[in-house]
Amino acid sequence: MNTVDKFHNWRRKQRWNKQYKKGRWENLKGEKERARYEKIVEFTENHSNKNPDILDLGSGEGVLFDYFNPDNINAFLGMDFSSVSIKKANAVIREKATFICADLHSFKPVRNYDVIVLNEAFYYIHETKKSEVIDLIVNHLKPDGIIIVSIYREGLGCWEYFKTERFKELEFTTVKTEEEKTYWKIGVYKMA
Numbered sequence: 001m002n003t004v005d006k007f008h009n010w011r012r013k014q015r016w017n018k019q020y021k022k023g024r025w026e027n028l029k030g031e032k033e034r035a036r037y038e039k040i041v042e043f044t045e046n047h048s049n050k051n052p053d054i055l056d057l058g059s060g061e062g063v064l065f066d067y068f069n070p071d072n073i074n075a076f077l078g079m080d081f082s083s084v085s086i087k088k089a090n091a092v093i094r095e096k097a098t099f100i101c102a103d104l105h106s107f108k109p110v111r112n113y114d115v116i117v118l119n120e121a122f123y124y125i126h127e128t129k130k131s132e133v134i135d136l137i138v139n140h141l142k143p144d145g146i147i148i149v150s151i152y153r154e155g156l157g158c159w160e161y162f163k164t165e166r167f168k169e170l171e172f173t174t175v176k177t178e179e180e181k182t183y184w185k186i187g188v189y190k191m192a
């Protein structure tokens with residue numbers, strides 16, 4: 001990213017922090033979003049190695065973790081560039097979970113994972129960095145590891161990165177709600 005892009009990224013981070021401070025994202029904990037998180041857990045159970053190590057990129061306050069049964073996972077790392085969301089995540093005692101503040105554009109995992117999740121996060125990656133982030137994910141997957149991607153509505157600038165020969169699509173679904181325009185597409189992938 002050039003200097004201007006980095007500045008905009010910094011501005012976005014301030015915006016997210018402000019929104020998390022104001023409680024703007026409390027709705028993620030609500031019933032309307034439940035089916036999306038449950039689908040990610042279901043995909044994990046159906047397709048990942050047993051007792052997985054999970055990395056949640058752009059985890060926010062860690063809502064996804066709360067849908068897992070901690071007995072069924074080995075460890076969960078959530079990361080987000082919003083220090084406010086990470087502070088909120090760390091304010092809750094969650095067995096097996098760790099939350100750290102980091103930017104998706106520069107984050108380097110220190111270990112490999114069975115499951116790497118991009119839950120409503122891929123569209124925040126700068127266009128020039130998307131391929132790099134995908135390479136990083138691929139390089140930090142354990143053998144038979146899976147990638148789970150969830151995107152609101154159609155996910156422009158997302159699926160073309162996963163629906164390629166590089167990946168095998170294990171499942172793909174649309175999670176609908178009572179509101180016609182509120183839906184998510186969720187895919188689960190492994191290396192082809």
Ligand SMILES: C[S@@+](CC[C@H](N)C(=O)[O-])C[C@H]1O[C@@H](n2cnc3c(N)ncnc32)[C@H](O)[C@@H]1O
Binds near residue numbers: 028059
């Ligand atoms: C719509 S929220 C989703 C949060 C969480 N994945 C969930 O579904 O509960 C998007 C999250 O992406 C984070 N995010 C946006 N750009 C990011 C970046 N460059 N690096 C890390 N996190 C980022 C935001 O701070 C926010 O927490």
